[in-house]
């Protein structure tokens with residue numbers, strides 16, 4: 001398995017005609033370059049959980065996810081690197097074939113336990129996993145240690161220089177981490193990738209200690225819901241790649257960049273705004289699209 005690589009993360013300046021026209025500057029923090037499986041924000045969210053688990057002498061990490069979970073894949077890979085066992089509690093009965101993400105996680109040594117949607121919703125831990133050797137991590141790495149890890153993402157850029165930081169938001173753990181470590185004058189924008197995710201705002205707030213924070217949610221770019229997409233999104237991802245050489249994924253970062261471009265076009269940002277967009281990785285998820293859909 002490849003090593004983690006933190007050397008080419010530095011923020012990359014995009015120069016597109018639209019940005020010149022609107023007098024806006026846009027940098028991209030390329031977390032997608034860290035690792036093919038522990039990609040983007042996932043290592044940052046996992047780092048303190050891994051540390052805690054090892055310190056507590058646990059031999060295994062147990063966590064939750066669905067068929068599209070980059071978090072499960074990242075956990076599987078990170079555990080393999082750290083000589084820990086990994087178990088994924090999967091929402092839904094086992095179907096005939098595993099998704100490409102789950103197949104890869106399995107190949108990296110993750111064991112799966114399938115539970116019903118109802119049990120999953122109630123976060124019921126199967127009996128056999130409720131023992132001392134297992135360390136439990138919530139779905140998507142949600143929780144204080146996850147956000148504390150995500151806060152360290154900003155060590156890889158000059159955070160004071162930005163008026164806005166944009167990220168894709170699923171559980172909101174990454175967004176909460178970015179908010180907690182951004183300069184007070186920088187607004188963190190979370191682009192929700194789920195439809196009607198009213199819980200997201202509460203979940204982010206719950207991870208931030210009481211104080212004044214500068215952030216905003218955008219709920220209009222889910223394209224029908226989690227892991228749903230429309231031809232328009234795929235066309236955008238291909239065109240964005242042609243113009244910038246930056247690959248995106250259809251579950252998170254495609255929607256993020258689509259939203260940013262659309263907001264810029266609509267004059268959402270004032271002239272001289274300086275944006276940092278966090279490319280949170282997730283490119284492995286594109287393997288579930290049929291061949292030829294994307295040009296990269």
Ligand SMILES: *Cc1c(COP(=O)(O)O)cnc(C)c1O
Pocket residue numbers: 040041070071140168169170171172173174175249252253280281282283
């Ligand atoms: C998991 C993931 C996210 C969402 O992160 P949260 O901390 O759950 O909001 C965003 N982008 C990519 C590529 C992801 O894999």
